Amino acid sequence: MQKEIIIAGFGGQGVLFGGQVLTFAAMDAGKEVTWIPSYGPEMRGGTANCTIVIADDEIGSPLVKNPPLAIALNLPSFDKYEDELQTGGTLVVNKSMVDRGPKRSDIKVIFVPCNEIAEEIGDRKLLNMVAIGALLSVLPELTLKDVETALEAHMPERHKNLLPKNIEALKRGYEAAKVQ
Amino acid sequence: MTRELWEGNQAIAEAAVRAGLEAYFGYPITPQTEILEYLSRRMPELGRAFVQAESELGAINMVYGAACAGVRVMSTSSSPGVSLMMEGISYIAGTEIPMVLVNVMRGGPGLGNIAPSQGDYNQAVHGGGHGDYPRIVLAPASVQEAVDLTMLSFDLAEKYRMVTMIIADGCIGQMMEPIQFPEMKPVVRKDWDWATNGKMGKRERRLLTSIYLDPYEEEKTNLRLLERWKQIQANEVRxxxxxxxxxxxxxxxxxxxxxxxxxxxxxxxxxxxxxxxxxxxxxxxxxxxxxxxxxxxxxxxxxxxxxxxxxxxxxxxxxxxxxxxxxxxxxxxxxxxxxxxxxxxxxxxxxxxxxxxxxxxxxxxxxxxxx
Structure with missing residues (x-):
């Protein structure tokens, strides 16, 4: 088994941390995993993205051109990764930040209003966790429970009070994606 | 042992600490600054020496001094910074003392960029500093291997009294992977029979130098370096x-x-x-x-x-x-x-x-x- 995931959005949307949460969960589930951020000029504002590879065996390339799974938290990321996704792949799109439907019919696009759901829970910054939750609905290699446990184990002590809301965000995203 | 998720640069830094790194001298440059940043906190915490030098030239010559005293010492940099260090590396090689240098390579030549590259292979393996000297060069492909090779590099450098380089790139430096760290080794300052660590009136004076004005003496040194290189070729290929x-x-x-x-x-x-x-x-x-x-x-x-x-x-x-x-x-x-x-x-x-x-x-x- 090997699955590649790209998470993309604006800086500040929690792209890198969202990816790290998945990475911790994969590690704790006993899998091989790599997390690599995009860096360079794009790190200074504009889009940010990270690539996560989860596998049973030693991982080769930590970068992937055409991933089977991706999260686009804004319109530029939707434009970019809709083009680059593998045929048959799934793209989770933050509906709150895009104003168009899918162009391709050979991929599955799941629209989730991440900002609105995060605001309903009480913190807009949780939008990344909503999107991760949605992704888990199409990532059988990791369960909601795996990610919850990873959050609990690796969240810095000073942020532990935010744990229940993070878990709620994961669940709400998962449910919103499941019905699609 | 449990697995921990570490970024390559920080993992290299912690591995060096666990290998018994006693002194670090460096100067920041992307994409390896996290090594220096990590050690700026970690080394003083353990009562060990950390100096952000005024430049790469300063850093490599501080390494030279510490290595002469038999201290387990390291510097790290990225391509343009390593180029600046080349004179010092040649002196260290000519003086036949151990040191570890990590080069997290970036795109070049010149100022280039900060993206991952392997453009310094020839500089590391075949050239770089002036004169005729062999060196050990290790090339990790994962964060775990970067940890393991960092630990190994100090032992190799000391065993063969040889410049030992680790060449990684921005990919290895910036990516996170699960790793297992080896046990922390204590800082041990060995009383090498070559170390200029103060005779305290108890022994003969020792001399470390890279100056051999007599060409026949220099050639003897060149041969001595090659003799050790033959052993390395026979024993250390991985x-x-x-x-x-x-x-x-x-x-x-x-x-x-x-x-x-x-x-x-x-x-x-x-x-x-x-x-x-x-x-x-x-x-x-x-x-x-x-x-x-x-x-x-x-x-x-x-x-x-x-x-x-x-x-x-x-x-x-x-x-x-x-x-x-x-x-x-x-x-x-x-x-x-x-x-x-x-x-x-x-x-x-x-x-x-x-x-x-x-x-x-x-x-x-x-x-x-x-x-």
Missing amino acids: YKEYFMEDAEYVVIGFGTAGRVSLSAVRAARQEGIKVGLLRPVTVSPFPSGAIEDLAKRVSGMLVVEMNSGQMLEDVRLAVKGRVPVEFYGRMGGVVPFPDEVLGEIHRMASGKITADINPRDAWYERMVAMK
């Missing part, structure tokens, strides 16, 4: 093989290019192409013997690098024209994707390659046509 049992073709790549090639080799295997991968872990000493042996049983080799074919020449020397050697490289900080390497494997396995064509010229023609 490489990793994948899918080699029945391989008819082999891909050769180190570091990030090696692990990208692993993905391509796996994909080719799924298509039924009998191809394997040899990934040098020590690029100096180079696994020439292993490659020479392979040249007797495979039909072709493909060298993949993130440069214009620097290790390629070492492979060709080992192969001695026995089988065709092909080359694929990306430069300037571009990291190849596995499908590019797979395309090259297809070309190699199509049987149209010959040993008559210079592989770098042929690759250059293809690159120009592609652009």
